[in-house]
Each structure stands twice: as C-alpha cells, then as structure tokens.
Amino acid sequence: MNFNLTEEQKMLADTAREFCEKELIPHEALLERTSELPRELELDIRHKAIEAGLHACNMPEEVGGIGLDCVSYTLVEKGLARASQALASCVLRPSNILAACRDQQIPHFLEPVMRGEKRDCIAMTEPDAGSDLKGMKTRAVKDGSDWMINGTKHFITNAQISDFVVLFAATGETATAAGPRKRISCFLVDLDTPGLEVLKGYEHMGHRGSYNNILHFNDVRVGDWQMLGAEGEGFAVVNEWLGPGRLSVAAVCQARAERAFEVAVDYAAQRKQFGQPIWKFQGIGFPLADMAIDIRLGELLLMNTAWRVDQKLPSAAEDCAMAKVWCSEMLARVADQAIQTCGGMGLMADLPLERIYRDARVERIWEGTSEIQRLIISRQLMRHSGA
The missing domain is CATH 1.20.140.10 (Butyryl-CoA Dehydrogenase, subunit A, domain 3)
Known part of the structure; x- marks a missing residue:
C-alpha cells in the first residue's frame, strides 16, 4: 500500500486543520462556559466553511458536492474534529442518505442543504429500541396518498437547530420463517410539520453546545413523495x-x-x-x-x-x-x-x-x-x- 498522500489530499488536510485552529477552537471556551451554540456563530462558521470549500465535502459531485474519496474525506474529518463536536458540526457534512433524493425531494430537501440553507438530523433511536432497530415502535400507516406517523425518538443530535429529520419508521410487517419481520422505511420530514414536537433532551455528559433532543410524532401527516427510497427498504x-x-x-x-x-x-x-x-x-x-x-x-x-x-x-x-x-x-x-x-x-x-x-x-x-x-x-x- 502506498502511504503517501497526493498533493490535493495534503492541501485538504491542511485546509481543514487551519480552519479548525482559526475558526473553531477559539470558541471552545464559550461553549464550555454556556453550553450553548449561538445561532449567529453557527451560521457564521457555516458561511466561512462554504467559502473555504469544506461545506458538504462528503457529498457526491452529481448532487453538487465535492465528491471526495473516503481517504480524502477522512483527512478533512480529522482536521475539523480537533475542535469540540458542536463547533465541528457547524461545518455541515449532510447525511449521505440525501444523495438518494428524487423528484420533489431534490428542490425541497437536497438542494437547500447543498446551498447551506437547511440542516438535517437523523432519527433512528427510540427509548425502547437502540441497537435493536427491529424493535422500532414508531409507525407510519398509509392514509390515502399520505402516511400518518406516530411514535417517539430520542438522542436526536441537534434536532432543535435543524430544519428537517431523516426519519426511520416501521411501515408494516413481512412474514418470514423466523416470524414476522418489521419493514422499516425512511422519510424526510420538516420539523415544523403539525403534530411533530421537538423537545429538549437529557442533561448529558460532555459535548457542551451540542444538543440531544426528543421527537414526538403525534398523527404527523407526510406525503408519499417524502419517502426516501422504496417502502420497506429502510434497512x-x-x-x-x-x-x-x-x-x-x-x-x-x-x-x-x-x-x-x-x-x-x-x-x-x-x-x-x-x-x-x-x-x-x-x-x-x-x-x-x-x-x-x-x-x-x-x-x-x-x-x-x-x-x-x-x-x-x-x-x-x-x-x-x-x-x-x-x-x-x-x-x-x-x-x-x-x-x-x-x-x-x-x-x-x-x-x-x-x-x-x-x-x-x-x-x-x-x-x-x-x-x-x-x-x-x-x-x-x-x-x-x-x-
């Protein structure tokens, strides 16, 4: 294996580390003192990251990202991660799940994220289903051309400063030789959708300025167009x-x-x-x-x-x-x-x-x-x- 980095990879690593030292680390004391990430600071860092070419660097070129290979992206991640989690996360690296967006999902979710106008969060974990995703209780039930979602997610990182959630929910069961198996599907849900509550999470150890939230879905109605991928293919x-x-x-x-x-x-x-x-x-x-x-x-x-x-x-x-x-x-x-x-x-x-x-x-x-x-x-x- 050739352990030498290319000139481009060296430049990326240097850029990420210099950005971290200049734009992130100086704010660590503020977060430690207040446990809050000021909105204006988050947006300022996001804007500077876009100018530095670090925004959405994990996303493929065909959706407007830089399309870094895994080695290059890992170098960038290392450079930024020298700072605290809350500050490093201001340099948005959207969930690569969003590269699968299609049709209406592209202008509503993907493109605003790629422009730095929206931020996503991921919701899988539940109070009774952490590592056991098959135990997921949040359900989405078909209602005409829509889906009605009910359930609770917790430990959702930075939901309160995000615009939409990548949600995993059970949409039915399939009979197997080992018994019924839940079909898990993925939805993109705006966090201001009626019936969706974003609540303050738990007081936690470490990562000050980074939030964990609880999401309650109470008859949340979403369109069929908001399902990411095919029904039952969430796994x-x-x-x-x-x-x-x-x-x-x-x-x-x-x-x-x-x-x-x-x-x-x-x-x-x-x-x-x-x-x-x-x-x-x-x-x-x-x-x-x-x-x-x-x-x-x-x-x-x-x-x-x-x-x-x-x-x-x-x-x-x-x-x-x-x-x-x-x-x-x-x-x-x-x-x-x-x-x-x-x-x-x-x-x-x-x-x-x-x-x-x-x-x-x-x-x-x-x-x-x-x-x-x-x-x-x-x-x-x-x-x-x-x-």
Missing part, C-alpha cells in the same frame, strides 16, 4: 449510511487523541520536578511512549480502512467496525493518561484535556456500541470460516 439505507458514520467516529477519536497527546508531550517537556523535565522519569516517559504507539496504530488502521472503503472491498462493514472500536477505546486510554501526565493541571479548564476526556466517553456508544461492533466483527469472522 438498506441504514446499512449504506452506518459504515461511513462509524468511520467518521473513528476519525474524530483519532484527531482528539492526537490533540490530547500533543498537550501531554508539551507539558512533560516544560514541567520540571526534582531539577529535570518530568518526561525523563520512566513513570511519565514510558506512558508517553505507549500513547505514541496507540496513536500510530490508530492512524494506520483508520487510513487503511478508508483506503479499503475506496477499493470497495467486501469487508467494508467489518473494517469500519474495527476502526471504530480501536480508535474510540484508544482515545479513552490516551485522554486518561494525558490527564495523568499533567497531574492537577490536567483537570483544569485551562487545558483541553478534561473536555476531551468527558467528550470521549460517548464515542464507545453512539453509531453502534463497542459491543455491537464486536458482534459485527465476530459474525464476519464466522461467515469467512463457513460457520
């Missing part, structure tokens, strides 16, 4: 979206581990105890070496996975699961050790470590828990063995 849409989503989580974790490590190395080089820099003590120097090894392995796995996705290898789902598990768990180790390296100062808000430490915890849960990723990997192993 296919989910599977197409989840792989890249998990790889993005891995890229975020890798970027934040690198930032935490840089802070720890700098502190260990500058801080002196007993007449010498603390990195010279094995209790500090050896853990730094272990962190460096963890980070190097994460980088290799992340970029190799992105390359394998570009090659359209059949193991893409397994590869993305591996990258998410390693990078998310590695980030937890690195963030913890970085704080230990800096001692009491590591717990202070003067350094970004305590925020990185708090933010790291959710990475092993969303986009599929570490346990779910291991289930995906183990199933693939058994399939390869013929079991």
Whole structure:
C-alpha cells in the first residue's frame, strides 16, 4: 500500500486543520462556559466553511458536492474534529442518505442543504429500541396518498437547530420463517410539520453546545413523495449510511487523541520536578511512549480502512467496525493518561484535556456500541470460516 498522500489530499488536510485552529477552537471556551451554540456563530462558521470549500465535502459531485474519496474525506474529518463536536458540526457534512433524493425531494430537501440553507438530523433511536432497530415502535400507516406517523425518538443530535429529520419508521410487517419481520422505511420530514414536537433532551455528559433532543410524532401527516427510497427498504439505507458514520467516529477519536497527546508531550517537556523535565522519569516517559504507539496504530488502521472503503472491498462493514472500536477505546486510554501526565493541571479548564476526556466517553456508544461492533466483527469472522 502506498502511504503517501497526493498533493490535493495534503492541501485538504491542511485546509481543514487551519480552519479548525482559526475558526473553531477559539470558541471552545464559550461553549464550555454556556453550553450553548449561538445561532449567529453557527451560521457564521457555516458561511466561512462554504467559502473555504469544506461545506458538504462528503457529498457526491452529481448532487453538487465535492465528491471526495473516503481517504480524502477522512483527512478533512480529522482536521475539523480537533475542535469540540458542536463547533465541528457547524461545518455541515449532510447525511449521505440525501444523495438518494428524487423528484420533489431534490428542490425541497437536497438542494437547500447543498446551498447551506437547511440542516438535517437523523432519527433512528427510540427509548425502547437502540441497537435493536427491529424493535422500532414508531409507525407510519398509509392514509390515502399520505402516511400518518406516530411514535417517539430520542438522542436526536441537534434536532432543535435543524430544519428537517431523516426519519426511520416501521411501515408494516413481512412474514418470514423466523416470524414476522418489521419493514422499516425512511422519510424526510420538516420539523415544523403539525403534530411533530421537538423537545429538549437529557442533561448529558460532555459535548457542551451540542444538543440531544426528543421527537414526538403525534398523527404527523407526510406525503408519499417524502419517502426516501422504496417502502420497506429502510434497512438498506441504514446499512449504506452506518459504515461511513462509524468511520467518521473513528476519525474524530483519532484527531482528539492526537490533540490530547500533543498537550501531554508539551507539558512533560516544560514541567520540571526534582531539577529535570518530568518526561525523563520512566513513570511519565514510558506512558508517553505507549500513547505514541496507540496513536500510530490508530492512524494506520483508520487510513487503511478508508483506503479499503475506496477499493470497495467486501469487508467494508467489518473494517469500519474495527476502526471504530480501536480508535474510540484508544482515545479513552490516551485522554486518561494525558490527564495523568499533567497531574492537577490536567483537570483544569485551562487545558483541553478534561473536555476531551468527558467528550470521549460517548464515542464507545453512539453509531453502534463497542459491543455491537464486536458482534459485527465476530459474525464476519464466522461467515469467512463457513460457520
């Protein structure tokens, strides 16, 4: 494998990182202090991202995106993810599900997103159906030429600052040898549709300025034209979206581990105890070496996975699961050790470590828990063995 980046890829990585350092990181203290993302700040960052060519960089060229390959997009994601989640998300990378928009969906949903005028959010998770999508209770029932939707979704990221939701709901059941199986379909629903309530979510650990919301659907009527893809093919849409989503989580974790490590190395080089820099003590120097090894392995796995996705290898789902598990768990180790390296100062808000430490915890849960990723990997192993 050629590990060298092209000149274009180097430029993209540099652009994303410079944008992060200049336009995102300076606002972290505000979000930590207020737990709010000012609307004017969000729109300002979005506008600057459009000017910088970073807006919708994950979307294919045929719908107006930049059409980056997976390796290039992963580099951009890493560059932006050095900042807190709420700020990085102001640089819109719409759900790639929207590339499947057709007919009326294009001018109403896709094109405004591509122009930066609208923002989407995803609604799959329910109070009683997280990883078990087949347990989904939100239902869409045919009513003439429309659909009537009822149910509740929660943990919906940034719904309150979005314009429409990519909603997954059960639209019926299909008889199988193992018993009835729900048909899951995908809808695009404006968040100001009558009967749809967007409620404040739970008080949560980490990611200040990033919102989680609860959505209540009470006889929400949507047109047949708002179904994305065919009826009952929601699982296919989910599977197409989840792989890249998990790889993005891995890229975020890798970027934040690198930032935490840089802070720890700098502190260990500058801080002196007993007449010498603390990195010279094995209790500090050896853990730094272990962190460096963890980070190097994460980088290799992340970029190799992105390359394998570009090659359209059949193991893409397994590869993305591996990258998410390693990078998310590695980030937890690195963030913890970085704080230990800096001692009491590591717990202070003067350094970004305590925020990185708090933010790291959710990475092993969303986009599929570490346990779910291991289930995906183990199933693939058994399939390869013929079991």
